[in-house]
Amino acid sequence: MSFSDINQRGIVLLGCGKMGSALLSGWLKQDVRPESVLVLEPYPSDWLKSLPVRLNQDPAVRDPAVCLLAVKPQASEALKRVHSLGGGKTLVVSIIAGLPISYLESGFGSQTPIIRSMPNTPAAIGEGITALVGNDASRAADVDLAEELMSAVGETVRLDDESLMDAVTALSGSGPAYVFHLVEAMAEAGEELGLATDIARKLAVVTVAGAGKLAVSTGRNPADLRVDVTSPGGTTEAALEHLMDPESGLRSLVSKCIRAAEERGRELGKIHG
Numbered sequence: 001m002s003f004s005d006i007n008q009r010g011i012v013l014l015g016c017g018k019m020g021s022a023l024l025s026g027w028l029k030q031d032v033r034p035e036s037v038l039v040l041e042p043y044p045s046d047w048l049k050s051l052p053v054r055l056n057q058d059p060a061v062r063d064p065a066v067c068l069l070a071v072k073p074q075a076s077e078a079l080k081r082v083h084s085l086g087g088g089k090t091l092v093v094s095i096i097a098g099l100p101i102s103y104l105e106s107g108f109g110s111q112t113p114i115i116r117s118m119p120n121t122p123a124a125i126g127e128g129i130t131a132l133v134g135n136d137a138s139r140a141a142d143v144d145l146a147e148e149l150m151s152a153v154g155e156t157v158r159l160d161d162e163s164l165m166d167a168v169t170a171l172s173g174s175g176p177a178y179v180f181h182l183v184e185a186m187a188e189a190g191e192e193l194g195l196a197t198d199i200a201r202k203l204a205v206v207t208v209a210g211a212g213k214l215a216v217s218t219g220r221n222p223a224d225l226r227v228d229v230t231s232p233g234g235t236t237e238a239a240l241e242h243l244m245d246p247e248s249g250l251r252s253l254v255s256k257c258i259r260a261a262e263e264r265g266r267e268l269g270k271i272h273g
Contacts, residue, residue: 002145003031010064012090014082015071016041016048019095019153022124023070024053026152038064040081063089068149073098073272079107086112088137093146095119097169098265101135101162103272113138115146118165119153120172128154131168133161166269170261178257183208 011032013020016039028034028051037053044055059067059082067085071078073096085092086108093115094104104114115138119130130150134143147156159165183204190200215222230236243250 003148005065005145007031007033007036008065010036010038010062012059012064012067012082012085013037013039013041014067014069014078015075016044017070018124019119020068020070021045021048022126022153023068023095023149024048024051026126027149030152040078059085066091066093066145066149068092069094069096069104071096083107088112091115091138091142091145093117093149095130095150097173098268099272100269101133105135110135111137113142115143116162116165117146117150118168118173119150121176123153126153129172130154130156131159131165131172132156133159133165166262166265167258169265170258174258174261178254179208179212 011027013024016024020039020041024037024039027037034052035054038057038059039048039053039055040059041048041056048055064085067082067090069079069082069092088109088111091113092104092108095117097118099116101114101116104116105112108114112135114135115132116134117130117132119128122128123130130153132143132146132150134146143158147158150156159168183201186204186207187197187201190203191197195203211225215225218225226240230240242248246252
């Protein structure tokens with residue numbers, strides 16, 4: 001399948017909050033025609049209501065090419081509204097955090113091609129990254145289409161094993177919060193050294209954003225980029241002696257942080273398993 005199939009058969013978007021809206025905006029900027037999109041959203045925004053998409057109609061009128069699930073994990077009643085699209089004719093793509101494929105198969109049927117994906121919050125500005133994995137009923141073409149849909153909000157990676165999704169959630173799903181806290185800590189340290197709050201915050205935010213863009217644009221090993229900044233006997237080296245301490249440094253702390261998030265992800269997955 002491709003975007004041409006979506007334009008012919010349609011796509012159902014269940015939920016149009018921040019992430020759903022970001023995806024919809026991205027699709028409309030690409031090759032998806034508005035009239036081929038059916039959005040099911042109980043509280044549509046003014047922006048959504050201004051679009052020439054179909055809103056809150058019956059999704060079972062015809063078999064759409066894709067149904068993308070963008071609701072909260074606890075929205076089981078909302079999922080029931082689209083269970084009639086199971087059976088194999090419609091590709092189901094889920095961005096619902098923590099909801100395993102087995103749970104989705106219990107509602108849509110194991111013969112339904114299902115792609116589970118995990119985007120992160122920078123997707124709201126088209127700078128996210130999404131990991132995807134399919135069930136046994138999904139074909140390569142199904143994963144290709146899901147990847148194309150999710151590329152509307154950033155980059156994508158494919159997984160071979162769904163069990164790795166908890167690691168993805170811990171690393172990139174929760175990762176923006178780690179970065180935001182790093183920015184907080186850097187800004188507060190700048191304030192302690194006498195910088196005004198707004199200046200310290202701006203210096204921290206733009207420094208982290210710029211470093212990230214540099215790492216992405218060059219594609220170089222982050223370790224090499226770190227070495228480039230570190231002059232022997234200089235200020236950066238003095239700071240890194242603390243940051244890279246084997247026992248109390250950042251690497252040890254981040255490892256504990258991500259392992260804790262991964263473990264919690266597995267626990268939450270068992271609730272819906």
